[in-house]
Amino acid sequence: MPKVEINGVSQVFWSQSGAVQALAETSLSIDEGEFVCIVGPSGCGKSTLLNLVAGLAKPDTGHVIANGKPVTGPGPDRVVMFQESGLFPWLNVLQNVMFGLKMAGVPEPERRERAEKLLHMVHLSRFTQAWVHELSGGMKQRVALARALAPNPDILLMDEPFAALDAQTRDMLHDELEDLWASTRKTIIFVTHNVREAVRLGTRVIVMTARPGRVKSIYDIDLPRPRHIEDVGLVKIAATIRDDLRGEVLQATHEEGID
Amino acid sequence: MNNVAHQAPSAALTAIAQTKARKDRLDRWRIYAMRLAFFASLIGLWHALVWLEVWDEMIFPSLPQVTETLWLGMSDQSLPAAIAISMQRLLIGYGLALCIGIPLGLLLGRVRWLNETVGMLAMGLQALPSICWLPLAVLWFGLGESAMIFVVVMGALMALTLATRDGVKNMPPLYMRAAHVLGASGWRLYVHVMLPATLPAVLTGAKLGWSFAWRSLMAAELLLVGVGLGSLLERGRELHDMSLVVAVMVVIMFVGLMTDRWLFSRLEQRFVHRRWGTSA
Numbered sequence: 283m284p285k286v287e288i289n290g291v292s293q294v295f296w297s298q299s300g301a302v303q304a305l306a307e308t309s310l311s312i313d314e315g316e317f318v319c320i321v322g323p324s325g326c327g328k329s330t331l332l333n334l335v336a337g338l339a340k341p342d343t344g345h346v347i348a349n350g351k352p353v354t355g356p357g358p359d360r361v362v363m364f365q366e367s368g369l370f371p372w373l374n375v376l377q378n379v380m381f382g383l384k385m386a387g388v389p390e391p392e393r394r395e396r397a398e399k400l401l402h403m404v405h406l407s408r409f410t411q412a413w414v415h416e417l418s419g420g421m422k423q424r425v426a427l428a429r430a431l432a433p434n435p436d437i438l439l440m441d442e443p444f445a446a447l448d449a450q451t452r453d454m455l456h457d458e459l460e461d462l463w464a465s466t467r468k469t470i471i472f473v474t475h476n477v478r479e480a481v482r483l484g485t486r487v488i489v490m491t492a493r494p495g496r497v498k499s500i501y502d503i504d505l506p507r508p509r510h511i512e513d514v515g516l517v518k519i520a521a522t523i524r525d526d527l528r529g530e531v532l533q534a535t536h537e538e539g540i541d
Numbered sequence: 542m543n544n545v546a547h548q549a550p551s552a553a554l555t556a557i558a559q560t561k562a563r564k565d566r567l568d569r570w571r572i573y574a575m576r577l578a579f580f581a582s583l584i585g586l587w588h589a590l591v592w593l594e595v596w597d598e599m600i601f602p603s604l605p606q607v608t609e610t611l612w613l614g615m616s617d618q619s620l621p622a623a624i625a626i627s628m629q630r631l632l633i634g635y636g637l638a639l640c641i642g643i644p645l646g647l648l649l650g651r652v653r654w655l656n657e658t659v660g661m662l663a664m665g666l667q668a669l670p671s672i673c674w675l676p677l678a679v680l681w682f683g684l685g686e687s688a689m690i691f692v693v694v695m696g697a698l699m700a701l702t703l704a705t706r707d708g709v710k711n712m713p714p715l716y717m718r719a720a721h722v723l724g725a726s727g728w729r730l731y732v733h734v735m736l737p738a739t740l741p742a743v744l745t746g747a748k749l750g751w752s753f754a755w756r757s758l759m760a761a762e763l764l765l766v767g768v769g770l771g772s773l774l775e776r777g778r779e780l781h782d783m784s785l786v787v788a789v790m791v792v793i794m795f796v797g798l799m800t801d802r803w804l805f806s807r808l809e810q811r812f813v814h815r816r817w818g819t820s821a
């Protein structure tokens with residue numbers, strides 16, 4: 283049984299400029315322990331798709347099944363990590379990481395211990411008492427990662443979590459995420475617009491079409507791990523996927539009247 | 542992983558940081574000195590105006606007169622008693638307004654149909670100076686404490702409710718999404734997310750509400766005979782005792798300043814500026 287089953291989901295938005303179909307009927311099946319990376323032109327509905335899996339929105343058609351149960355709302359088995367960390371400024375780093383555990387009713391000593399362990403894993407033990415505004419962008423995303431992992435979800439949904447980071451920090455976080463995935467075998471759905479990042483991390487890379495998005499092609503990535511973002515084989519595969527994507531990006535920009 | 546931040550800063554760096562801290566301290570003293578000089582010149586100006594006899598002593602009391610009145614009021618207990626009774630009304634009324642206004646504001650920000658109905662009413666009521674309620678309040682509650690407290694509540698409530706509601710409306714939606722994903726729902730969303738996230742707006746509303754509460758109370762005390770700072774003002778008017786009037790005004794300003802410095806500024810420093818990284 284697949285871990286996540288996306289069955290013909292689609293979504294329409296209504297805005298001042300009229301109806302916008304954000305996502306065409308999309309189906310995708312993801313097995314336990316997979317690391318699926320989704321790439322696609324801007325505005326093709328990647329975030330929309332992730333929100334549907336997270337249960338933050340309801341699809342207009344179709345349905346999502348996670349862990350064998352239809353998704354009707356957010357659940358502790360699926361945690362999202364957002365592009366802007368979404369950390370709570372009124373809580374310090376440790377309290378942010380403990381938030382999900384507090385909501386789950388985990389008693390104080392245990393949630394503190396688990397949060398401290400996670401912060402240690404993302405190398406932020408020294409900053410447990412810091413306020414969010416005192417952190418750099420990369421540190422924020424590491425805290426956000428720890429916060430997402432705290433409730434121990436078996437499905438991790440990541441929406442361009444490293445897009446705003448510099449290359450070095452991103453490389454480092456790739457290593458950390460790969461280690462984490464290898465040791466816990468969580469199922470990860472990772473959205474990015476960076477094709478190399480997708481090939482660097484994923485067991486599969488899904489290319490989506492321009493809006494309204496749906497699955498265009500699927501690439502299985504069998505490169506050995508640990509990978510490095512500049513590996514020749516990796517770069518080559520990324521180039522193929524980028525060519526595949528280019529047509530869609532052109533179409534997307536054309537539609538928006540950029541060219 | 543190597544992280545520079547994991548190492549303790551060197552002696553040289555510590556020295557630089559200490560210099561910065563020293564400069565901050567110096568700046569603080571400079572501000573104190575400036576403040577002192579400002580108020581000293583204000584008093585100087587007052588003295589000069591009295592000395593030049595620009596106005597009659599009857600309508601423009603001198604500093605020594607006011608100080609004497611303050612001293613007399615303090616020693617015969619009339620001033621502390623008036624402060625105590627006004628404060629009591631204020632705290633009860635303001636406390637009630639806090640207990641009603643903040644939850645109501647959170648609900649209005651979140652529940653659309655409530656905002657379209659009750660929110661609109663609150664907007665309308667905000668335009669109404671709360672002292673307008675006094676005739677009705679006297680009919681409903683009689684000439685007494687309850688009527689005054691009611692006027693205080695109505696004075697502070699709308700500002701608090703609307704500021705809280707706007708805080709919720711302006712809250713970044715990402716916080717709510719993150720909270721949902723992390724398993725917050727129902728009342729926990731209100732207590733653990735919406736309230737702390739809107740705390741900056743709530744505190745602004747609380748400050749505004751506090752000053753509205755004072756205004757309403759003074760108006761009510763001026764109109765209803767009894768004990769209290771407002772009544773003391775009214776007595777000063779009846780007896781043509783302008784130094785009493787000015788003394789009461791000074792007391793009211795002093796209490797206002799102190800609550801701002803000792804209560805609101807501290808709360809803001811602790812729960813807003815330090816956490817959001819906004820400047821004090």
Ligand SMILES: Nc1ncnc2c1ncn2[C@@H]1O[C@H](COP(=O)(O)OP(=O)(O)OP(=O)(O)O)[C@@H](O)[C@H]1O
Nearest residue numbers: 295296297302304323324325326327328329330331
């Ligand atoms: N709440 C909304 N109201 C109206 N339109 C929306 C809303 N959310 C998304 N859209 C539209 O739906 C389309 C898909 O949006 P989505 O955020 O899923 O794109 P994306 O693939 O994540 O893009 P990006 O890579 O730029 O993040 C866009 O055209 C966007 O304008």
Ligand SMILES: [Mg+2]
Nearest residue numbers: 328329330441
């Ligand atoms: Mg997106």
